Amino acid sequence: MRIRQIVRAAALEAGLSLVDQTKIITAASELARNTLDHGGGGHASIERLQEGGRRGVRIVFEDTGPGIPDVDAALRPGFTTGRGMGLGLSGARQLSNEFSIATEVGRGTRVTIARWK
Template sequence: MTARSDGPEELPINGDDDVVRVRQLVRAYAQRVKLSLVDQTKLVTAASELARNTLIYGGGGFARVEEIHDGRRAGVRASFHDEGPGIPDVTLALADGWSSGQGLGLGLSGARRLADEFDLDTEPGRGTVVTVVKWKR
């Protein structure tokens, strides 16, 4: 799998306006690789949830968005990085309906369902990186 030669774009996530900018950037990449409207919506929804989690639970951080290719198809990879407290119980955090805050508990589990690929790298005291990929069908 390769990224575009112009490399990934990074945006800070330090406030609500940044969450909006991340959504807009992810949508632009999804349109660039010609994802269907349904897949664009899925990816943008997942990115919005993950950007909000980065802000609320991670205390802010950044998003990295890039176009990727696997030799057969194009896709978009979006990763969300924070240096927050980390997630002590990943199994619980990925369970539908569970929330550590006031939310509906659909952030991580919802993002996982909406993406073609999902990766969660976290450890208490080290922060969290969540990566999602959506491939063109």
């Protein structure tokens, strides 16, 4: 769970408020768990954003696991195939300003989230 510290540092640097920091760290924690549990492990990259006067953090999670057959279902709150509450993907989307997912069955999944100040 080292990802939390790294995301926290990046969020702090981007000047996010305490609540926004907590939201993006929690979202990252959900996605990291997904990557480990369902994707069989993968990697995350964190990027600091600057656009005009706005600052933010973007995190990309990538795995080469089985992929998600039905993305719409997976995004529904409460949908789960694992041992969680089925709030990982839907929750991460709820907690981010930007959310996108690219997945292919048998190839893997990439989820991108961002939170702006």
